[in-house]
Amino acid sequence: MPQVISRDGTSIAYEQVGSGPVVVLVGGGLDDGAENRPLAQELAEDFTAVNYARRGRAGSSDVQPYALEREIEDLAALIGATGGSAHLFGASSGGALALEEAAAGLPIGKIAVFDVPYAIGDTAVQTWQAYGRQLRAALARGERGEALKLFMRLAGASEQDIAGAEGSPMWPQLLKLAHTLAYDAACLGEGPPPATRLSTIEQPVLVATGVGVDPHMAGLPGGFFGPAADAIAGCLPYAERRTLDVREHTVNAKVLAPVLTEFFRA
CATH class of the missing domain: 3.40.50.1820 (Alpha/Beta hydrolase fold, catalytic domain)
Known part of the structure; x- marks a missing residue:
């Protein structure tokens, strides 16, 4: 490329x-x-x-x-x-x-x-900002898997869906990208x-x-x-x-x- x-x-x-x-x-x-x-x-x-x-x-x-x-x-x-x-x-x-x-x-x-x-509305903004804090904390601890799970929950995935994703062949590739979730959060700002x-x-x-x-x-x-x-x-x-x-x-x-x-x- x-x-x-x-x-x-x-x-x-x-x-x-x-x-x-x-x-x-x-x-x-x-x-x-x-x-x-x-x-x-x-x-x-x-x-x-x-x-x-x-x-x-x-x-x-x-x-x-x-x-x-x-x-x-x-x-x-x-x-x-x-x-x-x-x-x-x-x-x-x-x-x-x-x-x-x-x-x-x-x-x-x-x-x-x-x-x-x-994010539109007080509840959605509060949820978004809480996600941002939790995401930054998880990445600071080096917990990429937890960062992915936080994102999936935010996007509406069920715990069953998350467990399925964690056991899938795609999970290692997603782990490589997990740190960029903070970049996407920056693009969306405060909500x-x-x-x-x-x-x-x-x-x-x-x-x-x-x-x-x-x-x-x-x-x-x-x-x-x-x-x-x-x-x-x-x-x-x-x-x-x-x-x-x-x-x-x-x-x-x-x-x-x-x-x-x-x-x-x-």
Whole structure:
């Protein structure tokens, strides 16, 4: 995989397919770049799709200390290496990062986000902030497995689901990514959408969700992502709010690609 060097010396690994305007895909929690690979292939029919491993994941390195600003610098370096400007798509916490990158003034065209898990309401904010404290404590103790379990509980997984995941062949790979859960938490901040920063985004933004909660996240309150998306759209000067006929948190690439293609080409 080609790599680009970020400002602090971190090497960011990426894949590039297709031709045309550049679209960078920003992964979410526990994604090492594999999740967006099918979407990159679908978008490659109309765009240069750039799918990258965020710092600390897969082939990307991880110069410390971490700060959200370093991830913004990572994308700046990636955009500079792949054409000088780009549209963005971010899923889940990657959507929050994409919005932060746009607010930072990077050379970005349009932005599309899906299921950004900002916390709406006092109970959700308190739950999120408690998770953040527990996550930082677990990682400080080196308890990566506990960090993963905290995240899964937050995402609505049952104890049975967690036990199944812990016994699966994927668990060792997830353990390698567990420290990056703190990075995703930083992208989401204190919980609610950062209204002041989002209000400075001048580009058109597609804010999308599905029609309900993913069955694998059944422990979440009903309609969890919808109020967050409504709040995001309410902060943005130029927002298009859409509800897709899907329930999955990780949307099938063949379903999502036409929606993104229509938005980015308009």
